Amino acid sequence: MKIKSSILSLAATAAFVSSASAVTIDIVGSTAGRTAVYNQVLAIITETSSAASGATLTGSNQAIIHGTFGAVPVIVRLNFTGSAAGVNQVANRATIQVPFFAETVGLSGNTVSVPFSGGNIANSAAEIGYSDVFQTTTAFRVPALAVEDEIAVIPFQFFRHSDGNTSLTNVTSQLARAIYGGAGSVPLSLATGNVADAAKTIYGTGRDALSGTRITTFAEVATSQVAVSQYQPITSATNGTGIVTALGATSTGGFTSGSFVANVLNSTFGDGTSGNADTIIGYLGASDWPAQVAGNAVALNFNGVPYSVANLQNGSYTFWGYLHQFNNGFAGFSAGDATAVGNFYSSLRDALVANPGSGVQPISIMAVFRDGDGAPVGPNLE
Known part of the structure; x- marks a missing residue:
């Protein structure tokens, strides 16, 4: 248990006793690596119970897992806040508090769905973070992280929404710059030449x-991280689910999770333009790719090359x-407890290096580097 943990209400005291001796480890950061992190956390601990904000652990941005790491009782709390946000939260952990599930949540059953709100939340500093970008690429370069390990390779893809125009099969760096560095939209003819x-x-x-996925994307296509224009479509249900009822206004902002973007891309237009018009x-x-397969959104080539x-391995x-x-x-x-957290950090890192899974690839397979x-x-000549 952390010395700095938030004081719980008297109503929760009785439930808290059962976990009082556990070491609480809080994890933040990249949604792009979310599934890989969940899977390897479960690989290095013995789970006794858990809860998540969604129906599944891997599909949830927030979760809590009770169990043991070796002989040490642990509570692992995760809130995938985004890469840049995670860098800031861990680098400045002395002053930044992050919302996590309260330690008393999820004491019975596995992957019980619990609302991430109200009395289910407690604020705490984060110990471990994940990012799909270097700290130096983010706006949070100071203070420097004590340890930053490159552990795997995350591939990204552009997708078009499920009933978008079938003639769009490829996104070039130039097309992405024209869209996201321009007005947020372009004529389809710019992509098709028709x-x-x-x-x-x-x-x-x-x-x-605060998303590393966004930072990576705009770095790859060489467009501004600041002068951004993109839509945040309005849907008939929460978090991008349902049908798209309006495109909304363009802004420099965007969705807080890749799962919300995935939901939009899995949606259909509700304005009568489905099928052959706008995309x-x-x-x-x-x-977030498995959600795309389930929703029939279509992966697009990048600069003419399919994923x-x-x-990925050969650099094309x-x-x-x-x-x-x-x-x-x-x-x-x-x-x-600090020793236990340090050992947990090392074991989780080593597990992810050896077998990241979930679409994330080992660095060891790469014939190229950057x-x-x-x-x-x-070329990787080592």
Whole structure:
């Protein structure tokens, strides 16, 4: 248990006793690596119970897992706040509190769905973070993280929404710059070269400024991280689900989670333009790709190259970044608990390096490398 943990209400005291000796480890960061992180957390601990904000752990941005790490009782709390947000939260953990599930949530049953709201939430500092961009690419370069490990490769793809125009099969860097660095939309003819498509439109949607997926995307296509224009479509249900009822206004903002972008891309237009006219495109990391398959959104080639592990490995597909795991020390724990958290950090890092899974690829398979986000891809001669 953290010395700094928030004081719980008297009503929760009785339930809290059962977990009082556990070491609480809080994790934040990249939604693009979410599924890989969940799977490897479960691989290195023995789970006794858990809860999540959604129907499944891997599909949820917030979760709590009770169990043991070796002989140490642990409570692992996760809130996938976005890569840049996670960098800021861990680098400045002495002053920034992050909402997590309260330690008393999820004490019975596995993956019980619990609302992430009200008395189910407690604020705490984060120990471990994940990002699909380097700290130096974010706006939060100071203070420097104590440890930043490159542990895997995250591929990204552009998708078009499920009933978008079938003639759109490819996104070039130039097309992405024209959309996201321009007015948020372009005529379809700019992509197809067919003048008959001039009256049809491609609309761009995507993530907010704290997202590593967004930072990676705009670094890769060489457009501004600040002068951004994209749509945040309005749907008939929450978090991008249902049908698209309106495109909304363009802004520099965006969705807080890749799962919300995935929901929009899985939706259909509710304005009578479905099928052959207007098309929404968006960018997603590997953790959100399974949702696309289920929803029939269509993956697009990038600069003429389709995504495959082979194309990623040989360098012909360049829309990717490194998954980073990081910490800024473990102040606030007793000496024994800090050792346990450090061992957990190392075990989780090593598990992800060896077998990231969930569409995230091991660095060891790569025949190419890059020195930074959006940097040239070159041969790995080591």
